[in-house]
Amino acid sequence: MRFDVLVEVRLRQGIADPEGATIERALPALGFTGIGQVRVGKAIRMVVEAARIQDAEQVASQVALRLLSNPVIEDVEVTVLGSAPAAGGQAAAGGGAIGQ
Amino acid sequence: MRFDVLVEVRLRQGIADPEGATIERALPALGFTGIGQVRVGKAIRMVVEAARIQDAEQVASQVALRLLSNPVIEDVEVTVLGSAPAAGGQAAAGGGAIGQ
Numbered sequence: 052m053r054f055d056v057l058v059e060v061r062l063r064q065g066i067a068d069p070e071g072a073t074i075e076r077a078l079p080a081l082g083f084t085g086i087g088q089v090r091v092g093k094a095i096r097m098v099v100e101a102a103r104i105q106d107a108e109q110v111a112s113q114v115a116l117r118l119l120s121n122p123v124i125e126d127v128e129v130t131v132l133g134s135a136p137a138a139g140g141q142a143a144a145g146g147g148a149i150g151q
Numbered sequence: 152m153r154f155d156v157l158v159e160v161r162l163r164q165g166i167a168d169p170e171g172a173t174i175e176r177a178l179p180a181l182g183f184t185g186i187g188q189v190r191v192g193k194a195i196r197m198v199v200e201a202a203r204i205q206d207a208e209q210v211a212s213q214v215a216l217r218l219l220s221n222p223v224i225e226d227v228e229v230t231v232l233g234s235a236p237a238a239g240g241q242a243a244a245g246g247g248a249i250g251q
Contacts, residue, residue, distance in 0.1 A: 059157075059194045074195070074218065083214055085200030094159045094194035095174070100185030114183055118174065 053135040054099050054107035058115045059128045061092030066124045095119055098135050107131055153235040154199050154207035158215045159228045161192030166224045195219055198235045207231055 062068050071089040078086050097114075101107035108131050115127040162168050171189040178186050197214075201207035208231050215227040 057159075061194065061196065071195075077218065078214065081214075081218060083210065086197050086210070086214065087200075088196070088198040090196045092194040092196070094161065094192040095171070096161065096188070096190045096192070097175075097186050098188040100187075110183065110186070114178065114181075114186065118177065118181060 052101065052103075052107075054101060054104060055132040055135045056097050056099050056107060056111040057130045057132055058095040058097070058111060058119055059092060059130070060095065060115070060120045060125050061090060061128070063124055063126050092125075093119070104131050104134075152201065152203075152207075154201060154204060155232040155235045156197050156199050156207060156211040157230045157232055158195040158197070158211060158219055159192060159230070160195065160215070160220045160225050161190060161228070163224055163226055192225075193219070204231050204234075 068090050070091040074091070075087065075089040078084070078089075095115075097111065099107040099110055101110060108129055111129045111131070112127070115129055116122060120127045168190050170191040174191070175187065175189040178184070178189075195215075197211065199207040199210055201210060208229055211229045211231070212227070215229055216222060220227045
């Protein structure tokens with residue numbers, strides 16, 4: 052089976068995030084107030100071929116830790132979003148997609 | 152109330168993603184097979200102050216479309232993960248956090 056997997060790589064708490072800080076400073080000038088703690092990380096999507104959902108999550112976790120992140124300064128979070136259609140479309144995931 | 156929000160910004164289908172292609176090519180050399188369609192995007196986390204969860208999602212969507220993405224080549228997906236504790240910790244979210 053094929054599983055859609057989302058790997059989120061984000062800076063650990065306490066690691067400075069200049070990009071997030073810059074976004075946060077820009078928001079009031081655009082009229083957005085009440086937004087804080089902006090942190091910018093990476094979102095890597097992939098399709099994993101595995102027999103079971105647990106196997107897909109394990110493989111994606113290993114990839115995330117070995118190739119996609121720097122464990123000294125970054126945390127990773129792996130989410131299996133569901134099984135992917137064979138043609139490689141996107142499975143339904145949580146949240147509302149905008150501007151499709 | 153304060154809401155933890157995740158904004159995922161990803162390249163639209165059909166837009167070339169050299170970073171994702173490079174990761175995909177590197178995987179077999181590390182012993183990972185059966186992984187495809189690797190796409191690299193951004194994951195922006197923020198805490199939004201709003202009265203209702205719908206308001207938080209709307210504000211975050213506007214920020215995502217106006218400041219965080221280029222709508223010509225990118226899609227955004229906004230997910231409200233839950234209400235954030237006042238001290239600014241992280242609310243429980245789906246998926247397993249690794250390497251905390």
